[in-house]
Amino acid sequence: MDKSNLKDFFENAKQVSKPDLERLSVETHDEVFKRTDCLSCGNCCKTAPPIVTPADVKRIARFLEKSPKQIIRNFTIQDFNGEMSFDQVPCRFLGDDNYCSIYEVRPEACRDYPHTRSNQFMRRKNLHNKNFEICPAVEEIITIMENKIKEQGLDNV
Ligand code: SF4
């Protein structure tokens, strides 16, 4: 699928009921990530700084034996809404082997990436548009979802 086809995909997906879209997004995300080797990619960690919440900061601080203030001061930036994200890409916690050195305590946004396994699939349209260019799994997930919608006639309700 080409990025120019995304608009048509979302237009069509609007016709699908919310429960069907949630089911499709969950099963397709799981199916694609079963065969996706993130360690040979790492593109999200190299290009997209994750949002960091106060709960993430606490967990990471404990793990690194630093204070939450040190984590905030040394590793994050804030946008005009006060939302924090890590301050560097590639992420400072990403190794040359694409392993994350804080994997057990990584931010929720990293765990949830690329945010395609969701009951809010359509509300995340802008995010999917952005991540389509970053994560090869997003293109695959959307292509498979598009085919399943057609095969199962889910857009004809
Ligand atoms: S914290 Fe870990 S998973 Fe998250 S962006 Fe950094 S390297 Fe990647």
Ligand code: SF4
């Ligand atoms: S960009 Fe996608 S495929 Fe690549 S490491 Fe991140 S989640 Fe995995």
